[in-house]
Amino acid sequence: MTSIFKTLREGVQLLAAVMLIAFGGSQAVHAAGLKIAMVMPGPISDNDWNSVGYNGLQAAAKALGAEVAYSENVSDADAERVLRDYASRGYKLIFAHSFSYGDATLNVAEDFPDTTFMAGTAKELAPNVGSYSNPDYQGAYLAGMLGAGASKSKTIGWVGGMPAPNMLANFHAYEAGAKAMVPSVKVLHSFIGSWFDPPKAKEAAIAQVEQGADVLSAQGVGVIDAANARNVFALGAMTDQNHLGPKTVLTSVLWDLGPLITAVGKAVEDKTWTSQNWSFGIPEGAVRLADFHGLDAGVSPDVLTAVKAKFDAIKSGAFTVPLDTSNAD
Incomplete structure (x- = not known):
């Protein structure tokens, strides 16, 4: 009887594993890898600053196989709370995607020395805080x-x-x-x-x-x-x-913020990340002009x-x- 129950249990475990692979395999892979979060001051649908952050985060997730999360429409007053929540939940790379989150980032970073933070054009850095500029x-x-x-x-x-x-x-x-x-x-x-x-x-x-x-x-x-x-x-x-x-x-x-987030994430994974200002512009293929859509005729x-x-x-x-x-x- 014991052997029958054991066989049934192993069968259920095997079926669960197959279902996980079929329906949630990506989450299983992500759970073991780098977790990246981004906090943004506006909506990801703005076709502007916040859309760029969101699109770059998704590109990095695909390139690195990382688990990603984001919060949009976060006010300066709420930034520290949201950043602290992500750090406490094990996100090891956190982007504070605003010029005005610098102080909040530094405050949280001090309590989470093993977490890497990137603040958009931060006024100052720390051993685990870097910045990234938009050389547009x-x-x-x-x-x-x-x-x-x-x-x-x-x-x-x-x-x-x-x-x-x-x-x-x-x-x-x-x-x-x-x-x-x-x-x-x-x-x-x-x-x-x-x-x-x-x-x-x-x-x-x-x-x-x-x-x-x-x-x-x-x-x-x-x-x-x-x-x-x-x-x-x-x-x-x-x-x-x-x-x-x-x-x-x-x-x-x-x-295009994707190349920069991907490069920073890889450096964190490889343990080669250093506190500095990261800047990807025209020479790195991150800044360019869009199509003219025929309006250049004028x-x-x-x-x-x-x-x-x-x-x-x-x-x-x-x-x-x-x-x-x-x-x-």
């Missing part, structure tokens, strides 16, 4: 060239969120690229004081159009809505945003040729986009 200012230089070259009024606009170093670098590069193309161009700029406030971004963009801007750099959600309403060109950011304005979004500066071929030549120069190292994080007047 390299693409912003190209966008500025393109915007100035496509503008008929020779006035272009730029609308961003908060005057963080990364945003300042983006604006200054955009302005530098524009003036390199058209020295007399006028570049308007606005910081709306929030990372996610579409109505306010739209309002700021419309104000720039009313001042003569006919090309807008959309560094926040809502700017493309203004471009659509006023029938002016927009230059998208982070993802290909043409679907938000098929007749107005000329192109977008893309940021841009001078000379402008397009100049932009392509500058992209190639940046990629090869022949030209370095100036990194300027000084305050904007």
Whole structure:
């Protein structure tokens, strides 16, 4: 009788194992590997900063076979609690995907020395805290060239969120690229004081159009809505945003975070990770311009040729986009 029960038990265990492989094998594999979490300040559906974070996380999960988790719409006040929860649940690599989570990250990292934290452009580092920058200012230089070259009024606009170093670098590069193309161009700029406030971004963009801007750099959600309403060109950011304005979004500066998250995750697995600022830009294939979706027909071929030549120069190292994080007047 005992042998019969033993046989039945072994059969049930075998059936359970087969079912696990068939229906949940990926979870079983993930459980034994690296666990990566990301905390984000906005929705993953924003086609912007948070979408880039989410897409990069999923790409790294596929490349590394890692288990991943994320939290979206996390306020600065809740960041420390959410980060601490992931660390306590065994996530060994945690991305604090916001410029404003730095203090929260450092506080949690001190209590979890065996967990690696990556904070978006952190003000300072720690032995287990690194940072990662978004060198989209390299693409912003190209966008500025393109915007100035496509503008008929020779006035272009730029609308961003908060005057963080990364945003300042983006604006200054955009302005530098524009003036390199058209020295007399006028570049308007606005910081709306929030990372996610579409109505306010739209309002700021419309104000720039009313001042003569006919090309807008959309560094926040809502700017493309203004471009659509006023029938002016927009230059998208982070993802290909043409679907938000098929007749107005000329192109977008893309940021692919997947290669960076994958590289950081591999370094953590290999125990070669070091506390530093990680930056993947045009030379690493992480920043580029999206497809023009046929709208380049309205841009001078000379402008397009100049932009392509500058992209190639940046990629090869022949030209370095100036990194300027000084305050904007």
